[in-house]
Amino acid sequence: MAMIDKTTAMRDAIARIPDGASVMLGGFGVPGTPFCLIEELVRQGQKGLTIIKNDANETGMGVDWLLESGQVSKLVTSHIGLNPRAVKMMNAGEIEVEFAPQGILAERIRVAGAGVMGFVTDIGIGTDMAKGKVEVSVDGNVGLLEPALRADFALVHASKSDTFGNLVFSATARNFNPLIAMAADFTIAETETLLPAGEILPDEVHTPAPFVDQVVVMSSLPEVYGVVKR
């Protein structure tokens, strides 16, 4: 048996995304953010996007490029404090921002990827975070219903991929990447290194290839992926 080759040109992979799509992005700060895929999305200019990402990056990076180019209509996130443009656009009503506690955002994505409709949690009970959420009783304990969060597309950054799309992440660049890879209708992974199928040991795989639709090989590692000097 042989595995298919999912490698695709950057331009063709991103061209599948239509205006108005919901797009999940990996990354917690710089590590794991798929900057090359985002840059191509900015170049192609799809509009009215719903972006789902842990954070809004910082000025001049990743999500900030999409905000600057006016491609984002909604942001689903846990924290945007390091991106003044995101805060300003939210306050001016130029984008809609939906906040979730970080682990709740992760779990909503995880259960979507697991084919589950939602989950019940006591996180946020008794605070403003509970407003508008459905209360559910489980074994006599009251919790909040958190619906699964799916997207049309997931853009993932991997340190290694094989041609079939088995992915390996590096250190804290893993973060939301394996979760969003499972939770989208179409998952595109950019990879720093491409290997022939069989070169990543089965036990070493973080995201199994059945979750990955296309693999884009990065031709270089742009400076934005490097260490941020503060």
Place this chain on the structure above:
Amino acid sequence: MSLNAKNRMLHRAAKEIAPGMIVNLGIGLPTRVANFLPKDFPVCLHSENGIAGIGPVAEDGAEDRNLIDAGGAYVTPVNGTSYFDSAVSFAIVRSGRLDLTMLGAFQVSAVGDLANWMIPGFFTPGAGGAIELAQKAHEVAVITTHTDKKGRPKIVQECSLPLTAKRCVSRIFTDLAVIDVTKEGLQLIEIAEGVTVEDIVKATDADLNLPVGEIPVF
């Protein structure tokens, strides 16, 4: 707050960390508590972005671009470090694996309510991981200046700001005092060097039970 007062507070807070604990230090001042732990102290520091076992901050030029803590500092691994995704990271938090978290605060109430993520109209960046940390760590300690930049008390009878979590804080470390949240209310247990009980009462906008006899100084 003078550098001395800040360091004294952080040094005192570091003593709260017992050998073998799994601990999450919040962004900002709490993260700096780690600098006051003895070298090779046996503690597992967790960060929300997917690491358990944080070592010292990386030296200039030796940073790993893929290895940061939740505050964005380039850190190093230690023997025994593990990396994991964000769902696993918060499984650690919500399932009660954290013995202790130390967090910053805008306000702490007399019953241990914590407000530390939002000032309506001024500061609305989203809560990040604070809600789950505050609600689920076995012990929640707050590290904060006793008053804000305008001199207003941060320890208050009731929080006026949106809550991060209710009744979660058990101990408060400030530049002036260590205060416990007990069933009987706030209890002053230690005071900083050079500070009087009157200073603390004046800077606190909540009922404060004072100890009987001599108060330990830190």
